Amino acid sequence: MILERSMIEDIAAALSTHGFILRGGFNFATSDPPPSGPSGAAARSVLLVGQAGAAPWPHFLRWRESQLQTVANPLDTWSREVIGAVANDFGARPVSPSDKPYLPFQQWAVRAEGLRPSPLGILMHPQFGLWHAYRGALLFEDEIELPEPRDVIHLCDACVDKPCLKSCPVDAYSADGFAHETCLAHVRGQSGAPCRTGGCLDRNACPYGTAYRYPPEVQAFHMAAFAGL
Structure with a gap:
């Protein structure tokens, strides 16, 4: 059986x-080691679920108003509830990037949308820039009918100045990768206030997809989660 586009x-x-929006999908090849589907049999296909810009934020805030403020990982919890309900309605198994053992979401995203990583490690989208995310996926035991894949422009190739590597005061991102502990110490320290309230300076320096940039309160929420504040 093939799941139709309708x-x-x-x-x-x-x-x-x-x-939320669908972020592409694909049918697993016979050589793939697919995860299990809703019945426990091998999944045949996957649809990725995510966001462009901060579109889910007001929906998340309304849900959070009805929850205990002590709920752990509230955005992940809410995303699991929403995607889980949709999965139940359509006979899919819902999975999350934070599920353990971890599933190869980054590899799935590259395969589904043809994107490539930016110097910050975030996949660069030709429309959304760095302002998008993957919140989960739906696994099916049937193949899905998908449009023909298209070539995707990698905007980082045309970016000569690379401001995303020049705006962090502690040079957290470089050709050597991400200096996690250096970044964390800075964000938690007195000099990290701009990052805590307005988000990563390197990410905000990217000239692409600015119409989808997360508002400061959304960036502050994610930065607090990153820093454990």
């Missing part, structure tokens, strides 16, 4: 009521 459109419509 069903995929229905899934997209259900997700859109929470600010």
Whole structure:
């Protein structure tokens, strides 16, 4: 059986009521080691779920108002609830990037949308820039009908100045990779106030997808989660 595009459109419509979008998908090849589907048999296909810009934020805030403020990882918890409900309605198994053992979400995203990493490690999207995310995926035991893949422009190739590598006061990102502990100490320290309130300076320096840039309160939320504040 092949899941038709009309069903995929229905899934997209259900997700859109929470600010989520479908982020592409693919059918697993016979050489892939696929995860299990809803019945426990091997999954045949995957649809990625995520966001562009901060569209889910108001939906998340309304949910959070009805929850105990002590709920752990509230954004992950809410995302799991939403994606889980949609999965249940359409006979899929929901999975999350934070599930353990970890699933290869980054590899799935590259395969589904043809994106490549920016110097910051975040996948660069030709429309959304760095302002997008993957929140989960739906696994099916049937193949899905997908449009023909298209070539994707990698905007970083045309970016000569690379301001994303020049704006961090502690040079957390470099050709050597991400200096996690250096970044963490800076964000937690007195001089890290701009990062805590307005987000990563390197990420904000990127000239692409600025119409989708997360508002300061959203960036502050993510930075607090990163820094454990």
